Amino acid sequence: MMETIENMVEMRFPSKAANIGFARTAVALFASQLEFTLDELDEIKIAVSEAVSNAVIHGYKGTEGEITVICRLTGNRLEVTVKDEGRGISNVQQALEPAFTTEPEERMGLGLVFVREYMDELVIDSEPGKGTCVFMAKSPSQTRVHS
């Protein structure tokens, strides 16, 4: 059976640091169509900015490229996909480990740990030289009763 997509927004922007905050706020606004708590919206903001900063910092390190963010509402679930066509990740399992970073001098290696912690689902698809696709999903913990 086909899933009904109830709403969808797609954003494309160059990998400039200034766009990280834009994506973070835009996704949170889109997400607020569901009954997320303010804490959950904050978690979504953090997850989105970590994924988008990774695309800017690691995916397009030293160059500029295009980032695509797709938000979907399917039923009571928010799905967010962050895609880049940058360097890719050679070992996704390793990238997900706490404190693993390819830039130990500058970074903590915790971004993806937060994404995994704050979202219900995280799937990373990546190919070195081709790019990275980060899929994440989250549903509100509580459903408001409408009368």
Ligand SMILES: Nc1ncnc2c1ncn2[C@@H]1O[C@H](COP(=O)(O)OP(=O)(O)OP(=O)(O)O)[C@@H](O)[C@H]1O
């Ligand atoms: N979009 C991406 N393109 C290429 N490599 C990536 C991408 N996202 C993550 N990585 C790789 O995965 C590693 C782990 O990412 P993670 O966000 O957990 O840590 P970090 O970005 O290194 O540090 P922090 O997020 O704490 O600043 C990165 O160091 C990088 O090598």
Ligand SMILES: [Mg+2]
């Ligand atoms: Mg990171």
